[in-house]
Amino acid sequence: MNNIHKIRMFLGALFLCLMIPVCAAQQFITLASTTSTQASGFFDYYLPIFQNKTGVEVRVVAVGTGQALKLGENGDADVLLVHDKVGELKFIEEGFGVDRREVMFNDFVLIGPEADPAKITGLKDAVGAFQRIAESKSEFVSRGDDSGTHRLELRLWKEANIDPHGDGVTWYKEAGAGMGAVLNMLAAGGNAYTISDRATWIAFENRKGLALLDEGDPRLFNQYALILVNPEKHPHVKKEQALMFMDWMTSPEGQKAIGEFKLRDQVLFTPNAGANQ
Amino acid sequence: MFLYAYLLFTNMLVYHYSIIDWPFKYVKRNIIKAMQSILESFKMAINLMLDLNPLLLEIVGLSLGVSLTAVLLASVCGFFAGALLALCSFPGRQAILVILNAFMGLPPVAVGLTVYLLLSRAGPLGDWGLLFTPGAMIFAQWILVTPLIAALSRQVIEDLNVEYRELLWSLGANRLGMLLTLLWEGRLSLTTVMLAGFGRAVAEVGAVLIVGGNIVHHTRVMTTSIVLETAKGNLSQALALGIILIVIACLINAVISISKNYAERASA
Amino acid sequence: MRNALRLEPLNPAVVKPAKVKPGSENSILPLRVEGLGLILNGRLLLDDITFRLEIGPISVILGANGAGKTLLLKTCHGLLRPSCGTLSWREDNRNRLRKCQAMVFQRSVLLKRSVAANIDYALKLRGYPEKERLDRIDRCLNLSGLHPLRDRHARTLSGGEQQKLALARAWAVRPEVLFMDEPTANIDPPATAAIEQMIRNFAQEGVKIVMTTHDLHQARRLADEVLFLHRGRLLEQAAAERFFERPATRAADAFIHGELPAGSPFFTNEECV
Numbered sequence: 001m002n003n004i005h006k007i008r009m010f011l012g013a014l015f016l017c018l019m020i021p022v023c024a025a026q027q028f029i030t031l032a033s034t035t036s037t038q039a040s041g042f043f044d045y046y047l048p049i050f051q052n053k054t055g056v057e058v059r060v061v062a063v064g065t066g067q068a069l070k071l072g073e074n075g076d077a078d079v080l081l082v083h084d085k086v087g088e089l090k091f092i093e094e095g096f097g098v099d100r101r102e103v104m105f106n107d108f109v110l111i112g113p114e115a116d117p118a119k120i121t122g123l124k125d126a127v128g129a130f131q132r133i134a135e136s137k138s139e140f141v142s143r144g145d146d147s148g149t150h151r152l153e154l155r156l157w158k159e160a161n162i163d164p165h166g167d168g169v170t171w172y173k174e175a176g177a178g179m180g181a182v183l184n185m186l187a188a189g190g191n192a193y194t195i196s197d198r199a200t201w202i203a204f205e206n207r208k209g210l211a212l213l214d215e216g217d218p219r220l221f222n223q224y225a226l227i228l229v230n231p232e233k234h235p236h237v238k239k240e241q242a243l244m245f246m247d248w249m250t251s252p253e254g255q256k257a258i259g260e261f262k263l264r265d266q267v268l269f270t271p272n273a274g275a276n277q
Numbered sequence: 278m279f280l281y282a283y284l285l286f287t288n289m290l291v292y293h294y295s296i297i298d299w300p301f302k303y304v305k306r307n308i309i310k311a312m313q314s315i316l317e318s319f320k321m322a323i324n325l326m327l328d329l330n331p332l333l334l335e336i337v338g339l340s341l342g343v344s345l346t347a348v349l350l351a352s353v354c355g356f357f358a359g360a361l362l363a364l365c366s367f368p369g370r371q372a373i374l375v376i377l378n379a380f381m382g383l384p385p386v387a388v389g390l391t392v393y394l395l396l397s398r399a400g401p402l403g404d405w406g407l408l409f410t411p412g413a414m415i416f417a418q419w420i421l422v423t424p425l426i427a428a429l430s431r432q433v434i435e436d437l438n439v440e441y442r443e444l445l446w447s448l449g450a451n452r453l454g455m456l457l458t459l460l461w462e463g464r465l466s467l468t469t470v471m472l473a474g475f476g477r478a479v480a481e482v483g484a485v486l487i488v489g490g491n492i493v494h495h496t497r498v499m500t501t502s503i504v505l506e507t508a509k510g511n512l513s514q515a516l517a518l519g520i521i522l523i524v525i526a527c528l529i530n531a532v533i534s535i536s537k538n539y540a541e542r543a544s545a
Numbered sequence: 546m547r548n549a550l551r552l553e554p555l556n557p558a559v560v561k562p563a564k565v566k567p568g569s570e571n572s573i574l575p576l577r578v579e580g581l582g583l584i585l586n587g588r589l590l591l592d593d594i595t596f597r598l599e600i601g602p603i604s605v606i607l608g609a610n611g612a613g614k615t616l617l618l619k620t621c622h623g624l625l626r627p628s629c630g631t632l633s634w635r636e637d638n639r640n641r642l643r644k645c646q647a648m649v650f651q652r653s654v655l656l657k658r659s660v661a662a663n664i665d666y667a668l669k670l671r672g673y674p675e676k677e678r679l680d681r682i683d684r685c686l687n688l689s690g691l692h693p694l695r696d697r698h699a700r701t702l703s704g705g706e707q708q709k710l711a712l713a714r715a716w717a718v719r720p721e722v723l724f725m726d727e728p729t730a731n732i733d734p735p736a737t738a739a740i741e742q743m744i745r746n747f748a749q750e751g752v753k754i755v756m757t758t759h760d761l762h763q764a765r766r767l768a769d770e771v772l773f774l775h776r777g778r779l780l781e782q783a784a785a786e787r788f789f790e791r792p793a794t795r796a797a798d799a800f801i802h803g804e805l806p807a808g809s810p811f812f813t814n815e816e817c818v
């Protein structure tokens with residue numbers, strides 16, 4: 001019986017230990033963001049600066065833009081940092097978010113095999129490149145996860161007048177996965193193309209035989225914006241701390257910190273708060 | 278380890294055949310490449326473990342904490358549910374057994390999604406504010422593991438019941454007493470059941486990723502870090518984390534089976 | 546299977562078994578069994594059994610394998626519910642009935658704990674206070690010669706020791722009636738002798754012993770009274786001397802002279818509970 005007693009004590013102690021961090025009141029906000037910002041290591045660099053200054057912890061849940069907007073809709077996050085202007089405006093129009101602020105941008109790039117069978121290198125025309133990929137029936141791996149990148153890719157196909165879901169299209173593959181997973185597929189699979197945000201690409205390690213083939217089309221501009229989840233819809237949203245974060249990120253200090261984040265000697269995100277407002 | 282041994286073995290085989298058949302040479306080259314990257318991961322894993330990297334310790338600690346708590350809670354529920362199912366007959370018991378056995382294979386992602394919908398601010402338990410906390414992860418793993426533990430312990434208790442029930446009745450035990458006695462008599466087998474549950478909990482990623490959110494310092498566990506490192510294309514680091522996960526699982530199993538052997542030797 | 550054994554819920558309130566002196570007014574005996582029949586899985590295994598068990602003599606249920614001895618014993622103990630007929634003790638209170646009986650099974654089932662803890666478990670269920678439990682454990686172990694093994698794990702004992710412990714455990718609760726199912730089957734001669742001595746001691750202390758055996762010699766050594774069971778029927782209940790000298794039925798006569806073939810066409814397995 002002594003054993004049972006010991007086990008019970010151990011159980012109780014363990015449970016308490018685990019519950020303490022759960023219950024402890026801490027100043028934090030939840031930021032729903034995209035995989036690109038997390039996978040590039042940007043948040044690991046950026047958020048501690050903010051926390052040291054204000055004491056507010058920012059907890060990042062990194063998902064695709066579509067899912068991030070969904071989290072905001074359900075009130076499961078306080079702030080969103082996403083990159084799909086069309087979706088964002090719809091989100092605000094429906095009353096789920098307020099106070100959209102553009103903070104930084106980078107661009108999308110076309111990634112493919114070094115040999116480039118579709119000959120898109122240096123085209124500086126995303127739509128043209130997409131047409132060539134379709135003509136050469138080279139494999140194209142799509143995110144297929146309703147992320148910002150996926151949404152942009154679908155708009156580009158539309159502009160190119162190609163229906164990748166049409167009958168007889170065998171070269172178009174939907175991965176239903178994050179950017180990194182898609183790049184891993186490319187690295188393993190050989191001759192496929194995809195479209196990626198620059199930050200993930202620069203940070204990506206497993207590049208076997210992959211190369212950045214085309215960039216520079218203005219259509220590939222990738223704007224990131226902050227949105228506050230509507231506190232009127234979700235009263236538990238930590239409006240005060242969330243605004244503190246949004247203010248700091250758009251402040252000269254926060255903007256400067258964004259521009260100073262470099263990987264492989266390249267700037268991943270260019271600050272542009274207030275440029276379009 | 279096994280993988281390594283396997284690759285070594287196949288490599289030897291391939292080397293043997295390469296003299297006569299060139300396609301095997303190609304295979305061999307690829308296997309050597311794979312082996313090299315796995316070796317690299319092993320090195321990295323050893324370095325990470327020797328370093329006692331604080332972030333790694335935190336992740337390992339959280340992994341173990343979440344999964345152990347979930348398994349302990351699931352054991353309390355699962356053992357009693359299993360014992361009740363073993364000892365009592367009531368209408369619908371067979372149906373419950375079928376469902377329970379099916380739920381042993383619940384897909385973690387589905388559980389994660391369900392728990393997300395429950396704990397979301399828009400869901401019925403939203404007010405608890407548990408989403409994206411270790412508590413949510415424990416909750417999800419608890420749901421994942423309880424049916425497994427209940428179904429397996431039902432089998433254990435049912436077998437024991439055949440052996441013990443006449444004796445216990447004769448000694449004058451009531452139903453509750455029987456249940457508790459059988460649970461105690463089956464303690465060694467039930468430890469194995471718990472280990473099976475722990476294995477399932479600590480290795481799953483689908484549920485914790487959705488309800489935990491993989492927040493650094495907060496809900497990042499071994500499996501979600503592996504997913505993240507894979508997304509970064511950092512495959513050797515991801516594999517190194519996987520190796521550490523296996524090593525830890527081995528350690529826990531070793532500790533438990535050693536103490537079990539000790540207990541069995543006392544009783545055999 | 547499950548329904549064959551209907552376990553009566555026990556009142557959790559602690560009912561201390563009354564210490565009953567043999568022959569006293571408080572005894573749960575005599576047991577009257579009338580027209581008892583038992584059907585399991587659609588097979589008639591015990592048929593129209595009528596007898597009476599009085600305080601005092603060691604009653605031995607004798608019969609070949611498959612005659613239904615174990616089933617009869619379990620039915621008397623209350624582990625099986627008779628399909629027809631009546632089984633009535635002098636006592637009506639179920640709780641008291643249960644507390645005044647104990648049973649030793651053919652294959653002793655010991656709990657996975659120490660020798661002392663096995664006895665302690667039985668005593669705890671009867672609600673004895675701790676001090677008395679310790680006293681009784683010591684006395685039981687001394688009586689059965691298991692005292693040196695007190696702290697050994699029960700499952701590490703030899704077969705004979707295990708059976709002794711099972712007996713000691715059953716006796717520890719001071720039952721008024723002690724049922725024993727083939728207590729010395731599969732046990733070597735010295736251990737058998739020791740167990741038989743224990744049984745005699747119990748009987749001398751006033752415990753009513755009801756045991757089954759298929760061993761004629763053991764029956765001759767122990768029995769005061771013999772109930773001869775053949776193919777699910779009780780053919781004879783007689784004083785032991787009379788039974789062995791002048792069996793009343795041909796089957797009993799054949800059995801005593803080793804001519805009755807073991808096993809029966811009706812029952813392939815005696816343990817078919």
